[in-house]
Amino acid sequence: MMIQPRGRLLDVWSSLLRCSLDDHGWNNPGRDGSNAISDAEQLVCLLYPAFKIPGLEFSAPDATEPDVQEALSPLGDWTGAPRALARIVEGYLATYSTADGVPVFPAGDRLRAQDEGSVPSLEQAGLETVEAYSMSVTLSLSGLAFVRSFAKHVRGAELGTALRATEETLDRRLTRAMHGLLESFAVDVFREDSAMGDTLLRTLNQSRESPAVLADRLRAVLRPVRAGLRGLPLSASSARLLADESLLFQCGWAWGPVRSAEDDRPPRAADPVPSLHFTVVAMDGIVDFFSRQTLLLGLLGPEQQALAHALRLRWELTQSYWSALARFGGARWPLEDMPWRTARTEESEYATLQVASIVVHNLMRQHGVDGVAPVDDLTPLADVLEELAARGGITRRPSARGGVVEIHEPGETLPLPGSERHGPALTWRVSDYAPMLLKRMLQAAALTQDLRQRDRLLSLAGEITDHLWRRRLTGGPAAGLWDAPGAVYALSRPAPAAPSWHLTERVVEVLVVAATTVSSPPARSAQLFEIAGELLREADHLFAQELMSRPVAGSAAETVLIRIEATLRRARDVVDSRPGVAVALAGEALRELDGLALARARAAREG
Structure with a gap:
């Protein structure tokens, strides 16, 4: 980076x-x-x-x-x-x-x-x-x-x-x-044979299926999203249309507060039609409600927590809807x-x-x-x-x-x-x-x-x-x-x-x-975690063998063993979060253990 x-x-x-x-x-x-x-x-x-x-x-x-x-x-x-x-x-x-x-x-x-x-x-x-x-x-x-x-x-x-x-x-x-x-969340319901339905099905059709078969598959995939939307407090007309499972739908955020039959005064001016741009803009704002900083600082009061929960539900349903379309088929x-x-x-x-x-x-x-x-x-x-x-x-x-x-x-x-x-x-x-x-x-x-x-x-x-x-900009105050x-x-x-x-x-x-x-901490690699575990097991075993040799107190060998013990302890401490570091530390311990073994072998030959 x-x-x-x-x-x-x-x-x-x-x-x-x-x-x-x-x-x-x-x-x-x-x-x-x-x-x-x-x-x-x-x-x-x-x-x-x-x-x-x-x-x-x-x-x-x-x-x-x-x-x-x-x-x-x-x-x-x-x-x-x-x-x-x-x-x-x-x-x-x-x-x-x-x-x-x-x-x-x-x-x-x-x-x-x-x-x-x-x-x-x-x-x-x-x-x-x-x-x-x-x-x-x-x-x-x-x-x-x-x-x-x-x-x-x-x-x-x-x-x-x-x-x-x-x-x-x-x-x-x-x-x-x-x-x-x-107030700006919108659900738009339309017929399969409408211009909107035709555009949607053509967008999703990657295998040249018949529109009817494709529409049936799409309804099945979106059934959980439809069920979730029906649990929201929608307008009477939207709820009635959404209950008709023969109809297709889309969900997300309109450009502003959505007008209804009962109230179309400003600021409630937007038609109940989701916009991809404003949907993404809304999502980028909503995600801050669940950030680490917001939660740790306790920035939301009781009413805001309830509103955040309601927004999160719409956020998740909208994600599920558009992700299903993007990966459909x-x-x-x-x-x-x-x-x-x-x-x-x-x-x-x-x-x-x-x-x-x-x-x-x-x-x-x-x-x-x-x-x-x-x-x-x-x-x-x-x-x-x-x-x-x-x-x-x-x-x-x-x-x-x-x-x-x-x-x-x-x-x-x-x-x-x-x-x-x-x-x-x-x-x-x-x-x-x-x-x-x-x-x-x-x-x-x-x-x-x-x-x-x-x-x-x-x-x-x-x-x-x-x-x-x-x-x-390269010139001027800005x-x-x-x-x-x-x-x-x-x-x-x-x-x-x-x-x-x-x-x-x-x-x-x-x-x-x-x-x-x-x-943020690096993502943990399962492969590195396994390698670190194997290296630590070998290092622990060789370390135990070196301890059996009973090095003389205050000798160079004892100093090296103390350092190896500290290195292995540090490797075990970080192996869960940073297995790559644990691999490096275990390798360092193994090199020092091999040096002790080589020194002992040379001493045995010379003796």
């Missing part, structure tokens, strides 16, 4: 603070303007790494590492930096709350009219999205961890009171974001037949990457205890990720006619069905193809024990890292942040001067994943 996440994160912090602080204080110079999402992404770049990575915390002034303090020095000294950041968080919360303290999540300039001649209405500018909820989950959890820790190290009554108020506001925002994610996965064709939108490399992301989530959930996934699951996934890197013009020269560059700039444009009820039809733009692909490669590499497969994925990850680092795709691809547009917090935050997420992977 040569990404060097710690140093690169500190570089990002330095660049971020250089462009975000001016004579008037904290500001958002990002290219998407100031809104609940972009402002949160800017803050998450600072708070999230400190939340997830030991050694990057700055909430305890006396324990802050010197290089961390140097990166944060534009905010102040050891005590001034956390004080300043607490005030910035407080300012964000005040901006995105109503006068009576209710959290709001307006997407603002992130919403674009489908017709270039139109602009979103005032009502639409306040629409809330899954991306806003998910980013607020990350911001709230990391902010709560920071504020609670910092409050333990302050003495002033005024600052302590302000921190408690900030904590309460973060807690309210977290609860509201969790409700928003629940025989030897060849439908996911390998790129690009993926969705039920309501055109085929897309982005859609392939999003389905692959859900498969990675599913493998991490299934194999989270031992951290190792079967080769049969990871090999096709690795093939897909490698091909996506090539098709995305990262590891292969992009075709001028293939529209590859558009994946990165300006990105893929997604429709927001239902938004047209409150003004012009709106769209959403996503351009995080490269960092998302890198994140999934690192997560997949952490799940395999196969050295060749791991090296293959990490080699590709290195290429994507180089690609992303070449896309940093130098060192993202995104300047023109540095890699031939673009007619001039290089932007303003940073994209959307892409910068996604790169920070990747660096956090890399740091977490480096910090």
